[in-house]
Amino acid sequence: MSSNFYKKKLEELLFVCKRNIGSEKVNEDLISKAFRFALEAHKNDKRATGEPYFHHPYEVAMIMAKEIPIDDVSVASALLHDVLEDSEFTIKDVRAEFGDEIAEIVEGASQIEGIFENYEITVADSFKKLLLSMASDLRILLVKFADRLHNLRTIEQLPQQRQIRIAQDTLEIFAPFAHRFGLSNIKAEMEDLSFKCLNRNVYDDIANKLKERKRERDKFLKRFIEPIDEALKKENYKFEITSRVKHIYSIYRKMLRINKPIDEIYDLFAVRVILDTANKYDCFSAYGIISQIYIPVPERFKDYISLPKQNGYQSIHTTVVSKEGKLVEVQIRTREMHEFAEKGIAAHWKYKENIRISDKKLEEWMKWIRETIENAGKDDVSSSQIFESFKLNLYQDEIYCFTPKGELKILPYGATPLDFAFEIHTEIGMRCIGAKVNGKIVSLDTPLKSGSQVEIITSKNQTPKKDWEKIVVTQKAKADIRKYFNTEKRKIALKGKDIFEKKLKKKKIHINEDELIRIVQKYRYKDLLNFYYAIGIEESRADEMIGIILNKSKILTAEQTPGLIKETELSTIDLKHEKFIKEIRESIGSITIGDSSDPNTIQGIKYDFAKCCNPIPGDEVVGYITRTEGLRIHRRNCNNIINLYLMDPNRIIDVNWNISIHDTFSGGIVIIGEDRKGLVNEITELISKNFGVNIKSININTKGSLFEGTLILEVKDLKQLNSIIEKISHHKSIIRASRFG
Numbered sequence: 142m143s144s145n146f147y148k149k150k151l152e153e154l155l156f157v158c159k160r161n162i163g164s165e166k167v168n169e170d171l172i173s174k175a176f177r178f179a180l181e182a183h184k185n186d187k188r189a190t191g192e193p194y195f196h197h198p199y200e201v202a203m204i205m206a207k208e209i210p211i212d213d214v215s216v217a218s219a220l221l222h223d224v225l226e227d228s229e230f231t232i233k234d235v236r237a238e239f240g241d242e243i244a245e246i247v248e249g250a251s252q253i254e255g256i257f258e259n260y261e262i263t264v265a266d267s268f269k270k271l272l273l274s275m276a277s278d279l280r281i282l283l284v285k286f287a288d289r290l291h292n293l294r295t296i297e298q299l300p301q302q303r304q305i306r307i308a309q310d311t312l313e314i315f316a317p318f319a320h321r322f323g324l325s326n327i328k329a330e331m332e333d334l335s336f337k338c339l340n341r342n343v344y345d346d347i348a349n350k351l352k353e354r355k356r357e358r359d360k361f362l363k364r365f366i367e368p369i370d371e372a373l374k375k376e377n378y379k380f381e382i383t384s385r386v387k388h389i390y391s392i393y394r395k396m397l398r399i400n401k402p403i404d405e406i407y408d409l410f411a412v413r414v415i416l417d418t419a420n421k422y423d424c425f426s427a428y429g430i431i432s433q434i435y436i437p438v439p440e441r442f443k444d445y446i447s448l449p450k451q452n453g454y455q456s457i458h459t460t461v462v463s464k465e466g467k468l469v470e471v472q473i474r475t476r477e478m479h480e481f482a483e484k485g486i487a488a489h490w491k492y493k494e495n496i497r498i499s500d501k502k503l504e505e506w507m508k509w510i511r512e513t514i515e516n517a518g519k520d521d522v523s524s525s526q527i528f529e530s531f532k533l534n535l536y537q538d539e540i541y542c543f544t545p546k547g548e549l550k551i552l553p554y555g556a557t558p559l560d561f562a563f564e565i566h567t568e569i570g571m572r573c574i575g576a577k578v579n580g581k582i583v584s585l586d587t588p589l590k591s592g593s594q595v596e597i598i599t600s601k602n603q604t605p606k607k608d609w610e611k612i613v614v615t616q617k618a619k620a621d622i623r624k625y626f627n628t629e630k631r632k633i634a635l636k637g638k639d640i641f642e643k644k645l646k647k648k649k650i651h652i653n654e655d656e657l658i659r660i661v662q663k664y665r666y667k668d669l670l671n672f673y674y675a676i677g678i679e680e681s682r683a684d685e686m687i688g689i690i691l692n693k694s695k696i697l698t699a700e701q702t703p704g705l706i707k708e709t710e711l712s713t714i715d716l717k718h719e720k721f722i723k724e725i726r727e728s729i730g731s732i733t734i735g736d737s738s739d740p741n742t743i744q745g746i747k748y749d750f751a752k753c754c755n756p757i758p759g760d761e762v763v764g765y766i767t768r769t770e771g772l773r774i775h776r777r778n779c780n781n782i783i784n785l786y787l788m789d790p791n792r793i794i795d796v797n798w799n800i801s802i803h804d805t806f807s808g809g810i811v812i813i814g815e816d817r818k819g820l821v822n823e824i825t826e827l828i829s830k831n832f833g834v835n836i837k838s839i840n841i842n843t844k845g846s847l848f849e850g851t852l853i854l855e856v857k858d859l860k861q862l863n864s865i866i867e868k869i870s871h872h873k874s875i876i877r878a879s880r881f882g
């Protein structure tokens with residue numbers, strides 16, 4: 142194709158843009174640049190007919206400029222809408238050349254195309270919401286309307302199966318959408334082209350009948366319009382009278398609805414009187430003039446000017462009787478109302494600056510779109526704001542994702558792959574070890590985006606983790622995880638109960654349950670469940686309690702009043718230890734690690750570090766006063782210390798670090814990643830090379846295609862450990878690296 146040919150094509154497009162959008166609002170350089178970019182991107186591609194592929198985006202841009210003339214950005218985006226699909230250009234290239242706004246539209250349009258290519262539209266309503274949730278910018282959808290329309294216009298070059306699919310999707314998704322956006326021309330053309338594809342015989346039948354009667358109809362219309370034309374001219378109206386046969390699909394639906402053949406449908410066409418006036422009351426006076434000429438049918442009068450249709454449509458509809466006794470529908474409207482009727486949302490933009498369409502009306506209109514699609518509307522976003530910026534944001538509260546089999550799942554905003562796993566099935570959630578989103582491994586707490594495909598990786602060895610409760614947002618996942626831990630707790634408690642009862646039996650102790658409850662509660666267990674659970678975790682708790690009971694029962698035996706416990710009796714239990722605790726608390730108060738010359742004691746008290754949480758300098762820590770081993774240092778947020786605190790807050794004391802201590806401490810890291818050869822070496826090398834710290838132990842468990850590992854390192858302090866975690870988590874095969882414990 143000669144460069145002259147394309148030069149002319151560009152000129153044509155610019156001309157239409159300037160005419161319909163306004164020459165002062167069109168950035169010609171932008172459109173020319175997009176034109177050349179698309180031409181270059183598609184230079185090697187051909188359409189099924191053999192014509193250059195570029196003709197497609199060009200025509201889509203032309204549809205935008207003609208039918209949905211909003212702005213130059215949307216025309217440029219239409220030119221570029223397929224460059225990501227069919228060329229070597231990436232979204233980065235588009236962004237670098239055209240900026241974020243256009244890149245977002247082009248990317249969004251490509252993503253939506255991907256949805257239609259990869260998934261079967263099963264639940265139309267959900268798909269409509271899905272599209273809205275993906276279209277962060279309104280113009281993404283509008284470009285897709287234009288794209289779809291051009292595909293329909295050239296549908297015959299496609300294989301039959303694809304034709305049917307496109308036609309069905311159009312009737313179910315795109316045409317209703319276009320209607321809601323007030324794009325009545327586009328909607329009508331989409332419906333007719335799809336209907337033609339799906340039901341060729343009926344389509345041809347209706348089209349032929351309309352054609353057969355065209356001459357007759359034209360003659361009739363001429364006769365009908367003439368007197369109206371004269372009368373309006375006489376009254377000095379500026380106006381235009383047009384007539385249009387209704388579109389075939391709407392005639393077909395009417396035939397179905399009233400169950401009559403086409404010959405018996407009288408309103409196959411309508412006459413339109415479009416007044417060039419800003420005064421809506423002119424429509425009513427014009428109506429008065431017309432009803433002087435033809436007798437109106439009163440019950441068919443509709444005033445959509447005072448009461449606009451829900452999509453904002455305004456016009457007067459009247460049906461009058463012609464001289465021949467035929468019923469004719471006449472629509473009377475101003476030019477602005479007409480443009481709105483034809484171009485809907487696009488007309489809104491044009492008139493927005495004139496403030497003739499009030500914010501309130503826009504708001505109502507957007508509300509209607511929302512509600513009709515959503516059924517149950519949750520309207521908390523100001524619609525006028527959405528309109529100001531083209532930003533749709535209609536479905537920010539919901540996310541739509543696919544399973545690998547193409548099933549659509551709806552999740553609340555902020556949902557993670559873990560929520561998705563539980564959404565599929567409780568078991569899948571329980572066994573979830575990782576997830577792939579659009580083929581890439583992501584960590585389980587990555588927020589999902591609409592339109593993504595999510596694949597859950599499971600392992601039969603996996604069980605829910607405590608921190609999962611913080612990752613999930615859905616009620617189902619939360620409930621499932623909680624239930625698991627409650628059951629798990631009960632299982633451990635049952636084991637504990639068994640241990641405890643065996644020990645009682647061995648010591649020949651009999652104690653009734655009420656009494657036991659009182660004792661364990663006195664000993665700061667919340668209830669028996671928590672007591673037995675503690676035994677299940679740590680058997681020595683049983684011996685502890687038996688000691689207490691034995692002590693007490695001596696008193697009880699002596700007094701011969703079983704079941705009665707006096708407050709004072711219990712406070713004598715373990716007096717020695719209580720005294721020790723008191724001593725520490727009073728004589729030392731807050732204590733500091735590293736202040737003593739003896740590295741194994743703090744101010745004369747023996748201490749060590751808890752293995753469950755491996756505290757290191759920089760961590761907030763507390764000391765737990767053990768029975769026989771002095772002070773044990775835990776991290777303040779360690780799960781164990783929280784439990785210990787619940788049982789006996791008296792035994793917990795504040796501890797500080799002396800920051801000047803030069804020593805190494807055991808710090809733990811948990812890593813999850815893709816399992817592959819050599820990874821462990823890479824990680825250990827990365828640590829020793831960059832930080833020069835010793836690795837005390839490595840423990841790796843493979844789980845399907847993933848692994849989970851624990852590293853214990855000799856580190857100086859928290860800062861060092863955190864920078865190691867940071868470094869590891871950036872390794873390409875690592876999904877997550879976090880603190881252990």
Ligand code: MN
Pocket residue numbers: 197222223288
């Ligand atoms: Mn396309």
